[in-house]
Structures are given as structure tokens and as C-alpha cells.
Amino acid sequence: EAGVTQFPSHSVIEKGQTVTLRCDPISGHDNLYWYRRVMGKEIKFLLHFVKESKQDESGMPNNRFLAERTGGTYSTLKVQPAELEDSGVYFCASSQVEGDPYNEQFFGPGTRLTVL
Amino acid sequence: DQQVKQNSPSLSVQEGRISILNCDYTNSMFDYFLWYKKYPAEGPTFLISISSIKDKNEDGRFTVFLNKSAKHLSLHIVPSQPGDSAVYFCAAKGTYKYIFGTGTRLKVLA
Numbered sequence: 001e002a003g004v005t006q007f008p009s010h011s012v013i014e015k016g017q018t019v020t021l022r023c024d025p026i027s028g029h030d031n032l033y034w035y036r037r038v039m040g041k042e043i044k045f046l047l048h049f050v051k052e053s054k055q056d057e058s059g060m061p062n063n064r065f066l067a068e069r070t071g072g073t074y075s076t077l078k079v080q081p082a083e084l085e086d087s088g089v090y091f092c093a094s095s096q097v098e099g100d101p102y103n104e105q106f107f108g109p110g111t112r113l114t115v116l
Numbered sequence: 117d118q119q120v121k122q123n124s125p126s127l128s129v130q131e132g133r134i135s136i137l138n139c140d141y142t143n144s145m146f147d148y149f150l151w152y153k154k155y156p157a158e159g160p161t162f163l164i165s166i167s168s169i170k171d172k173n174e175d176g177r178f179t180v181f182l183n184k185s186a187k188h189l190s191l192h193i194v195p196s197q198p199g200d201s202a203v204y205f206c207a208a209k210g211t212y213k214y215i216f217g218t219g220t221r222l223k224v225l226a
Contacts, residue, residue, distance in 0.1 A: 043205060043216040091159055107159030
């Protein structure tokens, strides 16, 4: 079974540009999460989808960040316009069953974003 | 304000000895805790978890201890192996999301 995949693995952009990160969760997983780790700090929650609906977006830093999960499969996270402080590693995770918060979350390898 | 704290950024241990990684939390409402391991250029992978109704959970070489009164948990690895060298993250479960600490980099010396 394929794990969580993320694309691209690395992205280097200039301040003010737009970047879109993609996450493909494990097939059949209803829950999809985005997290971010800024260098040396904690892995911080951004938002949670249940199927195509945003369940919790309390961790989104500001309105420059837009996440979508059309059709309840893959998800995209767009940063527009990117700022220097957006640099970090963006992780996507998925877990299986809607309504069971104790399901283990499986993480993707992350996208390293560098904003110059 | 960080709700989950790992105050040791790094730890070095000799192969075969015990590794003890510590984690403190502030919110007494947390009822489920996890440890994840992360190798470079990979995502975190689940290692072991513990519910607040227990004070110990064991899985092979890995044991997690929970002290609710002190709001403290620890991960013990015995015996430590070079392949255990990684960054270890402690996490508490919110409603659905995980609240992570900053991680401890463990280096097991051969």
C-alpha cells in the first residue's frame, strides 16, 4: 500500500511569488492534515480536512494560505504571496476513519519550502 | 505558548545503553500521547502511544511512561542501537490534531 505522498519535495521561490503544495493521502483515508515545521521548532498543526470539508483550520497563519481538498482525495496548499517567514517543511498526514480521533496519523515525507 | 515541551534538543548515548527522552505538557485535559521518530528527509513515523488511563506502555525495546501528576512523559529505549539515531517528537492529541514538541535529536554511538 502506498504511503502519503507529497509534491514537490523541495521548492525555492522568491518573496511575493506563489507556490502550491500537493498531498496525496493513503487511499481511503478520510482525514487529511497539514502541519508545518519551521527550522528547529515544533511541528505545528495548520488544518484538518474530513473528506472534502475543513474540520479545523485554526492553525492557518493568515489569509495568504489556502487549502483545498476537492472531491475528498488529494489536497493542495497554496501560499500567495509567499513571505520569508513561510519557509519551512510542510508535512501532510492522513488517518483512516472519520469520527475516530485515535486513528494513527501517517505522515508524508514533507515539502521543504524556501522563500528567498 | 507551547503546550508540549521537549527541553533537551539533543542526546548522545552509547550503543547498548538506555536512552531516555523526556517530554512535559501543560494541559491536564490531554488524554493521549504519542512518540514519533523522524529520519532526515523523511516524514515522522509513529513509534508508540499511551492513553492517560495507563502509566506505562511497552513495545519491544520501547517503553513510554506517563506521570499525570507531574504532566511528564518519557520514552525509554533499551538497548539503544545505531539505527535509533533520529529526531524523536513527543505529541499530545487534541480533538483530532496532534500538538508536537520541538523534538530531541538522539545519536547512538557505536
